[in-house]
Amino acid sequence: MGDFLEIFLITSGLAVLLNVFFKKFEIPTIIGYILVGIIISYAYGFSGSEELTHIAEFGIVFLMFTIGLEFSFTHLMAMKKEVFLNGSLQVIICGLVCFLLVLGILGLGGKVGIIVGFALALSSTAVVLKILNDSGDIKEQYGRKTLGILIFQDIAVIPLLLLVDIFSSNNQNITQLILTTLISVVILLTLLYLIGKYLIDRIFHFVIRASSNELFILTILFIVMGASFLAHYFGFSYSLGAFIAGVLIAETKYKHKIEADLVPFRDLLLGLFFISVGMQINFKIVFENWDLILLLTLLVGLLKFGVIFGILVIYNKKRVAIKTAFSIAQIGEFALAVFSLLQVKNMLDGQTAQILIVVSIITMILTPFVLNNIRRISNAVEDIIQTQEVTQPQAVNSTLKNHIVIFGYGIIGQEVVQKIKNSGVPYLVLENDLNLVKLGLSRGENVYFANAAQEETLKIANIKECAVAIITIFNEARLAMLQQALESYGEVDIVIYTNNSSKKLFYSKIDKNVEIVQTERVLARALISAALEKRISKNA
Template identity: 50%
Template sequence: MDNLVYIFIIAAGCAILFNLIFRKYEIPTIIGYIATGVFISQLFGLKSNHDLSFVAEFGIVFLMFTIGLEFSIKHLMSMKKYVFLYGSIQMIVTGFILSLLAFYMFGLDIKIAIIIGFAMALSSTAIVLKILNDTGHISKKYGRKALGILLFQDIAVIPLLLMMDIFDIEDGSVSSLILTSIISAVILIVLLYFIGKYILSRVLNAVIQTNSKEIFITTILFTVIGASFLAHYFGFSYSLGAFIAGMLIAETPYKHQIETDLIPFRDLLLGLFFITVGMQINFAVIFTNLLIIIPMLICVLFIKIMVVYLFLMMFARKKTALKTALSLAQVGEFALAIFTLLSVKNMIDDRILQILTAVVIISMVLTPFILKNVVKIADKMEEQDILDDEIISSQEQDIMDELTSKNSMELKEHFVVCGYGRLGREIIRQLKAKGCSYIALESDLNLVERGKKSGDNVYYGDATQKNTLEKVCIKDCVAAIIAVSNEQKSELIANSIKDLGYDVNTIIRFADTIEKGLYRDFGDHFHLVKEREAVANAIIRKALECVKDKFSRSVDG
């Protein structure tokens, strides 16, 4: 225990220092955490012990729970094409090719090669979803496709672990093991569904009545960890139990508050997970086997990119297919766990284990840089999409024109703009041009400072918090405009406005029918604007202005 506290204190201090330095150069925090792990393992000789790795694993558990919150059973079924079609194609094709690579490169038994190949077909849920959430790209087309494939991969971990047990026992026990696993899965799902539907909602309602935030957070932590251990008891991964629990809670009215309260725990534990990843890097093994690791790394990345790109070309634009493929190129954290289990069962020797671990970790380190530049890379393959977030929709403009006519210059008749990104800045520019009073809220301090320098009325604040909305007098505003690209945050803001009960006119843009469905029951005060239609209307509007201008010049002539 003392060693665990010692590691944690040193790791926390180094993580703060590295990330403060890295953020100046816009290097993702994930790299800072991995660098921390490398630094403390090399300088202090500290190695990731079982207790630390066990705690760090709950970073993935909390991540899967928050993903489940955003994807209820109804929502998951609406994405069934992304999850079950795209996911199964990616896993089967990539796993088969990488199995052949492992078989011929290491001369392994075909059964072990299959496990390794399919493990390397997995991508990093922790890295990809964190970055897509942070950048707001989770709501974009390629983000949704990547998310669907990642969800299938997390489900595919179950048969992969089952495969390890099948290959490790006598043939006569295989049918018994499969039957036991199926029965366990049915019992687990039924049990969690019963608890979520008939018990959890009542418990949460009773906890809310106490008006105690501490009891509420404790209840949620108990729910997440309890569901994880229940899944583990039946022979499945901790993260699967958390994901199912999140999907069940997504059907309750408390999911948004739960997500807000859990994010700090999730991010802290995810940081600890990436530190343990960094602590596993063995430079001696990397340098000794560099001529094997580099070619294998290149082959794995190339195969994973090409498989996803080629089959998605049949269903989507080339640019979307390429961005999705680049997002999923790395090998995921679950592969590390599978390789460790193979070693424990004496199914793989230590040298091959270290080589595979090095390939996985290097691919994970490269991922933040790839995702940060994924749009630039894809733009070189195809011209930029017509759809552009910077173009404000004519439908939004018509609504604003109508509301502006009612607007006096009194402070209480103002617009509340949630978000100061590209769309938010364009909205504010047009509001200023019309002489409208407005207040903008932005949670990114850099954007706030940029707005202040431009003379815009933008303030630092979290629009998902009700007290923040109260401070900008949203009750007396003409309309609230949600101008954030992140689907999760957009929905959180909309729910906060709805829960205030002021019937505020709220304008929300949405990307597709899946996102539109999130606002189906919000009421008549919430006005939805579709991106694609907005761009088309804006183009037609400009074209008509050109016709009008040409006609005017011909009359003058």
């Protein structure tokens, strides 16, 4: 008891200190939990112990429960294309590619190779969705694509766990094994459905009448563990039962109260899971196979990025495809669950499992840094792709003088061009989106494909001789680079149309030659103008 209390105090203390420190740098708590697990494992020698295996499985059970609790059939049907089309293509293609990868590098063939390959195709729901929710990017187009694929991956975990149970059986009669499994699935789902339909509401109603919050939470835990026990009794993993329990509870009329009460508890249980993941790292194996680990990390990340980008770029903008691919190129927590189960069932040796676990953890640790800089990274990649696509870029007319240079040919940029064309003033537009450039050229407008943030481009556009530069770009990363490039042309008059998120970038460099046109003021003037016109016409 004394040793347990000491370990608990040190673990919780380290978790608090590390995560408070990481919070200042906007690093997710998941990384802090993993590092705590690594430290505890190194200090107390827990790596590879039987007790640790049970702790990890306990964390997996509650991880699956939290996913089930957030699972919504209504939300799922509203995102059919993102979930079922994008998700199925990503899982199947990435799974097959990763299977070939582990077959060639690790020598994993047959049943184990298939399971490991498809496990590597899964991404981190816990890490990605937390960051996207915190940043608000979950509402953007790439955030919706990412969410849809992650939902399908969560669903794909269920048959993957079933495959582990089927392949780990000593029964050589596959037909009989599949038939027995199907019968067990039907019985288990029927039992849990009946419990969910006729008992859960009554149980919650009875408990709520007692006006005891701790009894309410205890009831939830009882249902989760009961469903996990039933699943295990019928030959499936605890995790499958926990997931179904989460879905059943999510469909009750008490869902919102359950979510409100369990959010801190849920996050702590996720923390427990990731601490247990960190404890599983065996540094001896890591140091002996560091080159193989780095190779797998690089190859898996590049392959997943390439497959996801290739799927989405067919009917989405390149920027959306790039951001989505970067968002889910990592290996997720469900892969760790699968590797742990394979090791428990003696289907995967300890060294190989350790290599795969470390590769997964490295990709998860890198993910927050990628997502926090997703715009800057996607801009750079998009520039490279589009530059390669343009075989004969247009030559900018560098003889222009007293002209207007417009940065960006989006909606605002197009409106500006129309007004300038009607005035007869010479102008040129610099745009790095090839589709927008083609749109402008089709309209007979002076739109050029170029990276406006490069000083060489500004020289070609004869920026020193222009009358004024109009900036209609909202992308903060591009604005920052453009601002830096324009600093050497301090005498250029600049008009920048900004929103709340981008105006701060140029505020630090405000001079007499810089004018800020705020979105809110433009809208206010337009509203007042429209209202006065209505009043005048009414009184006329």
